[in-house]
Amino acid sequence: MNEQTKFVEIRHAQKSYGDLEVLKDISLTVDRGQIVGIIGSSGSGKSTLLRAINDLDPLTGGEVWLDGVQVNKNLPYRKYEKHINEMRQQVGMVFQHFNLFPHMTARENVTMAPIMLKGLSKAEANKLAEEQLDEVGLLERIDYYPSQLSGGQKQRVAIARALAMKPKLMLFDEATSALDPELVEEVNLVMKKLAEKHMTMIIVTHEMDFASSVCDRVLFMDQGVVVEEGPPEVIFKNPKQKRTREFLRKHLAGAK
Amino acid sequence: MGLDFSILPKYMDVLLLGCLWTIGITVAAALLSFFVGIFFAVIALYAPWLIKQPFRLIEWVFMGTPLLLQLFLIYFGLVQIGIDLPAFVAGVIGLGLHFAVYNSELIQTAILAVDKGQMEAARTLGLSRGQALRKVVIPQAVRDVIPPIGNNMIALLKDSALVSVIGVSELTLSAQRMIGKTYRPFEFYLAAAALYYIINLSMEWVQRKIERRIAISR
Numbered sequence: 001m002n003e004q005t006k007f008v009e010i011r012h013a014q015k016s017y018g019d020l021e022v023l024k025d026i027s028l029t030v031d032r033g034q035i036v037g038i039i040g041s042s043g044s045g046k047s048t049l050l051r052a053i054n055d056l057d058p059l060t061g062g063e064v065w066l067d068g069v070q071v072n073k074n075l076p077y078r079k080y081e082k083h084i085n086e087m088r089q090q091v092g093m094v095f096q097h098f099n100l101f102p103h104m105t106a107r108e109n110v111t112m113a114p115i116m117l118k119g120l121s122k123a124e125a126n127k128l129a130e131e132q133l134d135e136v137g138l139l140e141r142i143d144y145y146p147s148q149l150s151g152g153q154k155q156r157v158a159i160a161r162a163l164a165m166k167p168k169l170m171l172f173d174e175a176t177s178a179l180d181p182e183l184v185e186e187v188n189l190v191m192k193k194l195a196e197k198h199m200t201m202i203i204v205t206h207e208m209d210f211a212s213s214v215c216d217r218v219l220f221m222d223q224g225v226v227v228e229e230g231p232p233e234v235i236f237k238n239p240k241q242k243r244t245r246e247f248l249r250k251h252l253a254g255a256k
Numbered sequence: 257m258g259l260d261f262s263i264l265p266k267y268m269d270v271l272l273l274g275c276l277w278t279i280g281i282t283v284a285a286a287l288l289s290f291f292v293g294i295f296f297a298v299i300a301l302y303a304p305w306l307i308k309q310p311f312r313l314i315e316w317v318f319m320g321t322p323l324l325l326q327l328f329l330i331y332f333g334l335v336q337i338g339i340d341l342p343a344f345v346a347g348v349i350g351l352g353l354h355f356a357v358y359n360s361e362l363i364q365t366a367i368l369a370v371d372k373g374q375m376e377a378a379r380t381l382g383l384s385r386g387q388a389l390r391k392v393v394i395p396q397a398v399r400d401v402i403p404p405i406g407n408n409m410i411a412l413l414k415d416s417a418l419v420s421v422i423g424v425s426e427l428t429l430s431a432q433r434m435i436g437k438t439y440r441p442f443e444f445y446l447a448a449a450a451l452y453y454i455i456n457l458s459m460e461w462v463q464r465k466i467e468r469r470i471a472i473s474r
Contacts, residue, residue: 056379093380145472
């Protein structure tokens with residue numbers, strides 16, 4: 001395959017906090033339209049890896065490339081800020097704790113960045129907000145504040161907010177971990193819908209069922225390394241590594 | 257000589273005019289202290305070391321010296337270097353900067369207390385740090401400090417009486433002038449006190465209104 005298909009490429013990612021090495025030489029490629037799940041116990045480095053992709057947690061070594069452009073380029077501070085802000089506009093991120101802006105309505109949460117960064121007029125932005133919120137099934141809540149929404153609704157607004165920037169890539173950092181069990185499904189449905197539209201996604205998750213039904217490929221991480229990766233059928237049904245088997249056994253036992 | 261409040265209605269217009277000046281100076285100084293307070297807070301938290309230094313000096317001067325002295329300096333002192341401010345303006349600047357320093361302390365604490373996920377979410381969308389502060393972090397911090405800032409503003413109202421010494425005909429000075437005419441200090445000071453109290457109550461009412469309005473958006 002040529003370079004073009006490598007949509008996201010992580011080369012020898014390394015990250016340490018002092019003596020603690022949380023990512024140990026991880027390399028990973030994701031093709032356009034692919035959906036990759038990352039599983040592993042907490043502290044395995046999976047969130048750190050995800051957050052390195054848009055440089056929220058900068059790597060201490062290695063490179064991240066998106067669509068032929070290096071994200072973590074070595075540039076002087078001001079130039080780097082400009083560069084990274086442009087890169088981040090192309091990468092949507094959804095957080096475990098939603099991080100909606102509480103002082104803005106759902107509409108304002110969605111329109112703020114497109115108005116500020118893409119120069120949309122208020123009318124254009126409103127139309128966009130209506131489309132995006134309709135897409136996640138929350139058009140009727142468009143003028144609600146986050147405090148008036150349930151956890152699942154908040155997360156759907158957060159997804160709409162990210163999608164309003166028309167990103168090339170979506171990162172999900174345990175998007176459903178903070179939700180009450182009965183609210184998980186509505187968020188999963190939105191993510192599945194995105195998958196059907198061939199959005200490139202990297203999903204850090206604790207939900208094995210969801211990962212196996214949506215992902216093209218699953219990575220199991222432990223102690224800062226990718227222990228095993230492959231299609232979900234293999235990872236979940238027939239893992240080769242002992243550590244993967246142990247994790248799945250514990251995790252599935254805990255879940256039931 | 258007993259108390260005789262029947263003298264008051266005759267001079268009520270002067271007292272009410274004094275009230276207007278007091279309200280004017282309080283509102284102007286409050287607004288100034290609010291916006292300058294935000295500005296000082298951002299400088300204190302995010303400016304490079306060299307830029308911080310002159311602001312630290314300003315803070316030290318306005319926190320460490322009496323407000324009365326600050327008003328004298330601004331009104332009488334600055335004339336000597338060619339800056340001749342009207343008394344009202346000098347009073348607003350003095351009160352405004354004095355309380356801006358106190359507001360800045362509150363706002364700094366509130367900015368630091370905003371969940372760091374807010375900055376992350378804004379940066380993830382592609383906002384610069386400055387944009388994220390302006391649109392996301394500071395508006396939330398300001399909402400959190402409305403109650404303590406409201407308390408500062410009531411202190412500001414009371415301290416606005418000090419601008420009488422540089423000749424702004426606000427409530428206290430108006431009362432004094434009427435006393436000079438009528439030799440009835442008790443009646444006029446009590447009337448002034450009552451009027452301060454009424455202004456105070458209306459400020460608290462406005463504050464509660466604002467708090468209720470933003471309660472949903474926190």
